[in-house]
Amino acid sequence: MSAESLPQRHQDRDAQLRAANRRTGLGLAAISLVFFVGFFASRMLSNPDVSIAVIGVAVLLYLAVAIGRHFRK
């Protein structure tokens, strides 16, 4: 490996890490936003119980998927 390529690799890895952090952070923020707006929407719909149940199930599925995909890493 050349002397110049090592810092370059570090920079690339840092940039990748920052991008991954941004993706994770934005994904989580989007989910917060959906829950915030979802409860207004649930009140606007004719049956709040159904929409609250849908959001509740979404929370559980999200937990399972989000943690599950990182399990072996």
Next chain:
Amino acid sequence: MSSITQPIGGHGHDDHAHHPTGIMRWVTTTNHKDIGTLYLWFSFTMFIVGGIMALTIRAELFEPGMQILAPERFNQMTTLHGLIMIFGALMPGAVGFANWMIPMQIGAPDMAFARMNNWSFWLLPPAAILLVLSLFVPGGAAETGWTLYPPLSVQSGMGMDLTIFAIHIMGASSIMGSINIITTILNLRAPGMTLMKMPVFCWAWLITAYLLIAVMPVLAGAVTMLLTDRHFGTSFFNAAGGGDPVLFQHVFWFFGHPEVYIIILPAFGIISEVIPAFSRKPVFGYASMVYALSAIAILSFLVWAHHMFTTGLPAAGILFYMYATMLIAVPTGVKVFNWLATMWKGSISLEAPMMFALGFLFLFTTGGFTGLILAIQPVDVQFQDTYYVVAHFHYVMVAGTLFAFFAGIYYWLPKWSGKMYNEKVAQWHFWLSFISFNVTFFPMHFLGLAGMPRRVPDYAQQFTDWNQVATIGAFGFGLSQLVFLYAVVSAIRSGKPAPAKPWDGATSLEWTLPSPAPYHSFETPPVVK
């Protein structure tokens, strides 16, 4: 805990010249250790503020009749005491532990979003100021209790607006903090540190952060609806306009019940670090501890209406919420038995962190059992809004979370400050707290069983004796915390230097760092096998 297969590379240089000093260090800091310290001191300050309110309430209740507070002031005190303790003391305290410990336990150099971390903290003081200031606006603070139920919350004065604004700010802070914690844990773990090798404390916080992301926006939505009902002519919760006050109860408790676990799960994490360290054994049933945490979190979404048994629910709903609530005892029991099994045949020593962990175990289990009793709907109908409920949740929140915080502070203080605390003073703190806590809250079970209602400043003559005992205990508990303050401040100022690993049984990554932990740690990640 996993073992490290190669020497830790790059502990970082403890170069304090590269960051501001004095007050600007704390205002502009992006260092996870500084921000953890800020959170912990903020939490302690709010604990004192909320504690003074609690003592004012207890002073009023020392004897029947009206003594020092007008009835509306009394209700304002109970509301602010609850909000400040939950949002100002317990939650920020837990986030303080997360900031300090998560990067060090997973071998990360810092939190993933260091600037956002600074912002998350500095949102809190203005929110706390708004809450306290609401006492002094026309009409006084919110007098609804921390649950903010309409119609009273729709009708009350300007203090409610300040409370809603404060909740919005604190909610935003919590969501940002949670995003940071999840991203840090998922993306910044050291090579070889798989999720199932992480310390239980990190697992507890990962799950807690997901809970926060899911439920804080719900609370924000609920209080925003309240705000629009108050000022913009909507009728979400206003029956006169076709709204439904019961909807607020559903939405609030969809947040409120997971909130209980948001507060207790980090405490479980701390206890899961302390008990193995002082039993000199690895935690018993690591995987089952993780699955139990996850099960508690999932079940916490399914039980909210047990807070509404007296509101009126269909029979099928009552049965579902009753049995689902009882089901939470199973994963919680798994944790309690695992902690006991960890101690079984361990080489136990009883330093202050372990004493608080044992106190936690005994008293939290008591609080858990009374929770199980309250889960039985026909019983709950009798106990709803009595002092039995007050006793129950204080056994969970104070003896649960607060005792775990004390255990964690004594356990990690040598790593944070590089100094050992005075063991004798810490033991005094434990015994004074343990005894005065029980003197305060155990009699409340009797008062509740006898039918004394909560959130009422006056009471019938027959409740006097136990109220006087509780008030004496409360002042004792308050004074005991001065011993804690002395223990911590004297350790920081003049404690003996702490070794890198003062506890024999401690195994996680933070103990591979020198004490005090360097300002920048793990800039080159360790490799864990």
